[in-house]
Amino acid sequence: MELVIFVITxxxxxxxxxxxxxxxxxVHSALFLLLNFGAIAVLYLLLQAPFLFAVQLIVxxxxxxxxxxxxxxxxxxxxxxxxxxxIRWQAPVAITMAxxxxxxxxxxxxxxxxxxxxxxxxxxxxxxxxxxxxxxxFTTHLLPFEVASFVLLTALIGVVVLHQRQR
Amino acid sequence: MLPTxxxxxxxxxxxxxxxxxxxxxxxxxxxxxxxxxxxxSANLALVTFxxxxxxxxxxxxxxxxxxxxxxxxxVGLALLVMIFMRKQTTNIDTMTxxxx
Numbered sequence: 001m002e003l004v005i006f007v008i009t010x011x012x013x014x015x016x017x018x019x020x021x022x023x024x025x026x027v028h029s030a031l032f033l034l035l036n037f038g039a040i041a042v043l044y045l046l047l048q049a050p051f052l053f054a055v056q057l058i059v060x061x062x063x064x065x066x067x068x069x070x071x072x073x074x075x076x077x078x079x080x081x082x083x084x085x086x087i088r089w090q091a092p093v094a095i096t097m098a099x100x101x102x103x104x105x106x107x108x109x110x111x112x113x114x115x116x117x118x119x120x121x122x123x124x125x126x127x128x129x130x131x132x133x134x135x136x137x138f139t140t141h142l143l144p145f146e147v148a149s150f151v152l153l154t155a156l157i158g159v160v161v162l163h164q165r166q167r
Numbered sequence: 168m169l170p171t172x173x174x175x176x177x178x179x180x181x182x183x184x185x186x187x188x189x190x191x192x193x194x195x196x197x198x199x200x201x202x203x204x205x206x207x208s209a210n211l212a213l214v215t216f217x218x219x220x221x222x223x224x225x226x227x228x229x230x231x232x233x234x235x236x237x238x239x240x241x242v243g244l245a246l247l248v249m250i251f252m253r254k255q256t257t258n259i260d261t262m263t264x265x266x267x
Contacts (some may be wrong), residue, residue: 094190
């Protein structure tokens with residue numbers, strides 16, 4: 001059962017990613033990216049991470065994709081690469097490099113001893129619950145949490161400063 | 168749970184698709200979306216290892232990555248809008264001001 005869900009979700013995720021890459025229209029690309037993010041959120045549920053499932057849907061699917069769509073439509077930049085690429089050898093070299101990268105990673109993974117990829121520890125049905133995450137977030141990782149809030153504030157101020165009227 | 172390598176394999180595939188997007192597309196918006204895809208595939212690998220090791224720390228790290236990604240998208244898109252207002256294009260080849 002788990003395998004069936006995984007295979008279907010993985011196919012949806014890969015189709016979303018490839019369609020994002022090949023789509024000529026930036027709005028379509030953003031929507032295919034949304035499909036991909038949704039599929040990854042389902043995989044988080046399979047991996048016992050219900051809290052991250054919710055965060056993924058709210059932050060990525062809800063906020064980031066809407067921001068992308070908003071900017072694409074605001075700029076009217078749906079179709080901005082009509083002309084041919086001036087560097088002709090770029091595409092074949094990029095694809096060759098990508099295939100090499102996949103081959104390299106798979107080689108490393110296969111060479112890896114099976115022990116290091118085997119499951120460690122017993123399965124806890126409470127693992128990844130919001131309560132457990134909050135416990136770790138507000139005790140062990142309290143300082144990074146505060147720093148993250150500062151980073152968000154900095155981003156907010158940065159955006160406001162960037163869009164000030166130039167005097 | 169399925170073998171860890173299934174999830175890692177999917178994560179690798181998505182990452183390489185993101186790399187292809189950065190290398191092949193010339194619209195800055197598309198390059199930015201591909202970077203988001205790569206961040207997501209790395210998150211998937213982290214959640215997989217959190218489940219494999221039954222350790223919550225990797226999930227906390229994914230939470231922070233998502234936070235930073237949100238901040239990065241806000242600033243990055245603001246920069247893109249500013250550049251578009253100056254150059255009237257999102258083509259990445261035109262952004263050569265810092266070229267020596």
